[in-house]
Amino acid sequence: MPDLSINFAGIKSPNPFWLASAPPTNSGYQVMKAFDAGWGGAVWKTMGVPVVNVSSRYGGVNYRDKRLVGFNNIELISDRPLADNLREIEEVKKRFPNHAVIASLMVQSRQEWHDIVRQSQDAGADGFELNFGCPHGMCERGMGSAVGQEPKVLQTIVEWVMEVAQKPVIVKLTPNISDITEPALAARRGGADAISLINTIQSIVGVDIDNFAPYPVVDGKGTNGGYCGPAVKPIALNMVKNCAQHPDIRLPISGIGGIENWRDAVEHMLLGAGSVQVCTAAMHFGFGIIREMTSGLEQYMVEKGFETIDQLVGKALPNVLPWEDLNMKYKVTANIHAEKCIGCQLCYTACEDGAHQAIRLNAGTRVPEIIEENCVGCNLCSLVCPVEQCITMERTDAGTQHLTWKGRTEAGDVPVEFNDEKAGGRHHWVPEPAAALGKERHKTLPGKARVLNGETEMPAEA
Amino acid sequence: MAEYSIPTTEQEFQLNFAQLKPHMNRTEALYESSRCLFCFDAPCIKACPSGIDIPQFIRQINSGNETGAARTIYEANYFGNACGKVCPTEVLCEGACVYNLQDVKPIEIGRLQSYATTQVIKSGKQLFGPGAATGKSVAVIGAGPAGISAACELRALGYEVDVFEAKAQPSGLTVYGVAPYKITNEEILAEMAYLQAQFGYRVHFNSPINSREELSKLENEYDAIFLGIGLGKTSELGLPGEDKINCTGAVEFIAELRQHHHEVAVGRKVIVLGGGNTAMDAASESSRLGAEQVILAYRRAKDEMGAYGFEYDLAKGVGVKGLFNVAPVEIVGNGYVSGVKFIRTETKDGKVSEIAGSEFVEPCDMVIKATGQAKQTNFLSLIPGLKLDGKGRIIANAHTGQTTNPKYFASGDAWNGGAEVVNAAAEAKLTARGIHAYLSK
Ligand SMILES: Cc1cc2nc3c(=O)[nH]c(=O)nc-3n(C[C@H](O)[C@H](O)[C@H](O)COP(=O)(O)OP(=O)(O)OC[C@H]3O[C@@H](n4cnc5c(N)ncnc54)[C@H](O)[C@@H]3O)c2cc1C
Ligand SMILES: Cc1cc2nc3c(=O)[nH]c(=O)nc-3n(C[C@H](O)[C@H](O)[C@H](O)COP(=O)(O)O)c2cc1C
Ligand code: SF4
Ligand code: SF4
Ligand code: SF4
Numbered sequence: 049m050p051d052l053s054i055n056f057a058g059i060k061s062p063n064p065f066w067l068a069s070a071p072p073t074n075s076g077y078q079v080m081k082a083f084d085a086g087w088g089g090a091v092w093k094t095m096g097v098p099v100v101n102v103s104s105r106y107g108g109v110n111y112r113d114k115r116l117v118g119f120n121n122i123e124l125i126s127d128r129p130l131a132d133n134l135r136e137i138e139e140v141k142k143r144f145p146n147h148a149v150i151a152s153l154m155v156q157s158r159q160e161w162h163d164i165v166r167q168s169q170d171a172g173a174d175g176f177e178l179n180f181g182c183p184h185g186m187c188e189r190g191m192g193s194a195v196g197q198e199p200k201v202l203q204t205i206v207e208w209v210m211e212v213a214q215k216p217v218i219v220k221l222t223p224n225i226s227d228i229t230e231p232a233l234a235a236r237r238g239g240a241d242a243i244s245l246i247n248t249i250q251s252i253v254g255v256d257i258d259n260f261a262p263y264p265v266v267d268g269k270g271t272n273g274g275y276c277g278p279a280v281k282p283i284a285l286n287m288v289k290n291c292a293q294h295p296d297i298r299l300p301i302s303g304i305g306g307i308e309n310w311r312d313a314v315e316h317m318l319l320g321a322g323s324v325q326v327c328t329a330a331m332h333f334g335f336g337i338i339r340e341m342t343s344g345l346e347q348y349m350v351e352k353g354f355e356t357i358d359q360l361v362g363k364a365l366p367n368v369l370p371w372e373d374l375n376m377k378y379k380v381t382a383n384i385h386a387e388k389c390i391g392c393q394l395c396y397t398a399c400e401d402g403a404h405q406a407i408r409l410n411a412g413t414r415v416p417e418i419i420e421e422n423c424v425g426c427n428l429c430s431l432v433c434p435v436e437q438c439i440t441m442e443r444t445d446a447g448t449q450h451l452t453w454k455g456r457t458e459a460g461d462v463p464v465e466f467n468d469e470k471a472g473g474r475h476h477w478v479p480e481p482a483a484a485l486g487k488e489r490h491k492t493l494p495g496k497a498r499v500l501n502g503e504t505e506m507p508a509e510a
Numbered sequence: 511m512a513e514y515s516i517p518t519t520e521q522e523f524q525l526n527f528a529q530l531k532p533h534m535n536r537t538e539a540l541y542e543s544s545r546c547l548f549c550f551d552a553p554c555i556k557a558c559p560s561g562i563d564i565p566q567f568i569r570q571i572n573s574g575n576e577t578g579a580a581r582t583i584y585e586a587n588y589f590g591n592a593c594g595k596v597c598p599t600e601v602l603c604e605g606a607c608v609y610n611l612q613d614v615k616p617i618e619i620g621r622l623q624s625y626a627t628t629q630v631i632k633s634g635k636q637l638f639g640p641g642a643a644t645g646k647s648v649a650v651i652g653a654g655p656a657g658i659s660a661a662c663e664l665r666a667l668g669y670e671v672d673v674f675e676a677k678a679q680p681s682g683l684t685v686y687g688v689a690p691y692k693i694t695n696e697e698i699l700a701e702m703a704y705l706q707a708q709f710g711y712r713v714h715f716n717s718p719i720n721s722r723e724e725l726s727k728l729e730n731e732y733d734a735i736f737l738g739i740g741l742g743k744t745s746e747l748g749l750p751g752e753d754k755i756n757c758t759g760a761v762e763f764i765a766e767l768r769q770h771h772h773e774v775a776v777g778r779k780v781i782v783l784g785g786g787n788t789a790m791d792a793a794s795e796s797s798r799l800g801a802e803q804v805i806l807a808y809r810r811a812k813d814e815m816g817a818y819g820f821e822y823d824l825a826k827g828v829g830v831k832g833l834f835n836v837a838p839v840e841i842v843g844n845g846y847v848s849g850v851k852f853i854r855t856e857t858k859d860g861k862v863s864e865i866a867g868s869e870f871v872e873p874c875d876m877v878i879k880a881t882g883q884a885k886q887t888n889f890l891s892l893i894p895g896l897k898l899d900g901k902g903r904i905i906a907n908a909h910t911g912q913t914t915n916p917k918y919f920a921s922g923d924a925w926n927g928g929a930e931v932v933n934a935a936a937e938a939k940l941t942a943r944g945i946h947a948y949l950s951k
Contacts, residue, residue: 393550
């Protein structure tokens with residue numbers, strides 16, 4: 049059996065799955081329940097200055113019949129008394145000495161930081177996470193993302209914390225910034241032991257179109273909130289990668305954002321996350337999802353021959369390159385496996401309207417045909433096809449040549465002016481604009497139009 | 511063994527005749543509409559005789575625009591809810607859904623269609639109305655799917671419309687013929703009331719047009735006449751004993767059933783003669799009325815039946831037994847039916863022949879003849895110049911529905927010889943346009 053345990057910047061836990069600082073870690077009751085269910089660690093709901101919350105607090109993004117592909121909140125940090133939180137941390141640590149309990153903190157002055165770090169330390173916390181991410185409510189008071197967006201301020205606060213911290217310090221980064229590596233570098237300069245990312249993305253999750261107010265609605269009004277859930281994973285992955293690849297950051301990364309199953313977790317890890325944190329999925333499905341996560345991770349490690357988590361962390365990083373380093377000689381072409389095709393013709397309409405007019409329909413069959421010469425190998429058709437493995441992208445170059453934009457630039461072989469012969473689309477075929485007119489008639493016109501005057505005659509497709 | 515006990519109350523009747531396609535709630539409609547792929551040049555549209563833009567209305571449901579969905583449906587087919595519930599979708603839209611090729615359940619198009627249309631029927635939302643008056647008027651004979659659809663479209667085109675209906679309720683066989691587990695009287699009548707409120711045509715019930723005089727009156731008062739008279743009574747078999755008590759025609763039996771529900775008595779052992787969809791319905795209905803044994807007797811082999819496979823499965827599912835390759839020769843009994851004398855048949859090179867000496871009597875106490883509906887040739891012969899084809903169907907122009915008497919137009923069963931509600935609805939829309947073209951000349 050592979051070993052799932054980790055030592056993350058000095059914080060040990062039986063597996064890499066931690067609950068992120070959020071409502072699921074609001075109390076000792078919840079954290080104990082989570083550990084009992086199998087979670088390896090918990091970052092306590094952020095403790096700090098006293099706050100008052102509003103009602104309602106959450107909004108969701110549903111995609112068709114799928115609930116909460118995106119989630120947003122306008123909640124603040126813990127509104128429970130600090131003393132209660134600290135007492136419960138102590139209780140949890142007594143009962144679960146080998147699990148990671150990390151105190152998430154957010155206060156203002158140097159003195160306050162010193163006090164709260166010492167108190168959490170005394171309560172038995174295994175580490176600290178400095179919340180520089182909250183994008184609403186706290187930033188107006190000069191905390192949360194207001195700090196995260198100011199690398200200098202961030203660095204100063206980290207320095208204050210390092211003055212008293214005897215346990216590892218993680219800095220949680222806000223994604224509401226154009227270059228995530230800047231605050232990450234500031235954290236490093238301040239002496240932090242690790243970073244975690246991403247916190248929520250500033251968002252308006254939807255608008256009540258009957259009452260003209262953003263969700264979640266508080267007495268007819270709303271405010272911007274923090275966005276998270278499955279929809280933010282791609283943004284999180286990219287930011288994790290940026291921090292992991294930066295030569296000067298070199299800090300352990302706790303990956304957060306859109307993690308719902310083992311696969312999401314593995315993706316974060318392959319891009320450099322040494323532990324992962326989960327919030328929305330636990331809020332949506334409860335702590336029980338941990339069983340699938342650990343079992344999936346274990347199975348994956350067995351199949352790939354990984355024995356420890358360290359072996360997979362960052363494994364995909366060497367293959368993430370700047371665009372200019374990609375091989376321009378590589379070429380794939382779409383291939384329709386006719387025996388699998390169900391004839392929905394989504395690929396046809398996608399390529400016609402959204403790509404390169406490289407798919408044609410033929411009379412007498414609903415199976416579309418790829419026009420190989422026109423196909424640029426963009427993948428679109430294979431992405432819209434509803435049948436598994438029905439459209440495959442096949443390599444068509446010989447695999448012997450390698451040429452990158454960087455290489456071309458160095459060799460002085462790049463297009464430099466408008467209408468340059470060397471430009472990409474120069475000799476790529478496109479239909480005449482006017483050939484488009486009347487094309488939509490390939491769609492069977494609905495009943496209303498199916499009358500008399502021959503309007504609905506289907507033009508025979510050439 | 512009877513599958514069902516005899517229903518004695520309306521409640522028990524409703525249980526025995528539970529709807530095959532019950533209405534969806536918002537959640538189910540959301541889930542189901544989410545699955546639709548929005549196919550290009552969608553095969554489901556092509557398979558719909560009324561050409562409803564199915565992916566469009568499903569997308570509208572999915573985005574919470576039920577009203578728009580209902581409009582899309584009604585624009586193509588005025589029997590939107592009825593068709594969603596009674597259409598043989600398995601061989602039409604749903605049978606053409608691309609999911610079938612992936613061995614995945616096809617989209618439940620019929621139920622989604624009913625979901626959208628019942629929303630506007632319930633709310634009474636005004637989606638349509640009469641068009642600018644042309645000053646001309648059309649008489650419609652028959653308030654079935656053909657007649658009512660023609661009336662709607664003609665009103666939309668600005669004509670005054672009077673519908674003359676022999677019976678007391680609108681929608682023709684939808685309320686008098688279709689099996690009760692496909693659609694309830696309440697809901698089809700609600701759709702009819704909705705359409706009438708939208709378009710404002712007049713319907714004269716209990717007003718059969720039977721004589722030359724009545725026709726002359728219509729010819730004088732109206733600019734055109736639309737024939738939506740459907741078919742007639744069950745055809746006579748011409749067998750000895752056919753007049754015995756408890757030997758009845760399927761159409762008549764079902765009409766009774768639709769109006770009187772559990773008050774209709776069925777025999778303990780019923781023999782249904784025929785192999786078409788009406789035979790399947792009558793057999794299923796007998797079983798659901800509590801008959802202990804129901805036998806479906808057909809002249810040819812099982813796979814030669816005209817009925818859709820799923821209709822036969824439905825009958826089998828409620829305990830109906832098939833008796834194949836038998837032809838009835840006599841209804842036996844003393845006043846009341848006590849059995850059917852059959853002769854065995856065989857099919858060779860597509861021809862059925864009787865096997866001499868193979869007669870036998872199958873005892874029963876009720877016989878339902880589902881051997882087709884007669885054409886209304888007597889009535890039609892009152893219309894000068896109106897020609898029928900060899901099978902008694904009205905001959906009319908395929909694009910305009912105009913008959914060989916230019917003032918008369920036709921659609922539905924009387925024209926197509928007997929099809930489905932959706933065909934009548936689609937044809938009548940086309941024909942109304944034909945009338946418009948004729949009267950606009
Ligand atoms: C038993 C049975 C079950 C069926 N089940 C289904 C089903 O499940 N799904 C489906 O889609 N289709 C079904 N059908 C077929 C469908 O009902 C018909 O195709 C459809 O109703 C035809 O519509 P229509 O308007 O042409 O005729 P009809 O529905 O027959 O309507 C004709 C109307 O004209 C009236 N009329 C006739 N003569 C006169 C006159 N001289 N004066 C005034 N009024 C007159 C009649 O009273 C009737 O109301 C079934 C048919 C039968 C017999
Ligand atoms: C393949 C692709 C190419 C794009 N190219 C451009 C571009 O050239 N210029 C631009 O302003 N935005 C470009 N965009 C961004 C889109 O205009 C748009 O801002 C973005 O996709 C978000 O909208 P969506 O969620 O509807 O896709 C591109 C998007 C895609 C998917
Ligand atoms: S998208 Fe796939 S299934 Fe649909 S027509 Fe194209 S190849 Fe066939
Ligand atoms: S890969 Fe892109 S260009 Fe090629 S056929 Fe598919 S959609 Fe068209
Ligand atoms: S064929 Fe099926 S999936 Fe495609 S548009 Fe029609 S209902 Fe939707």
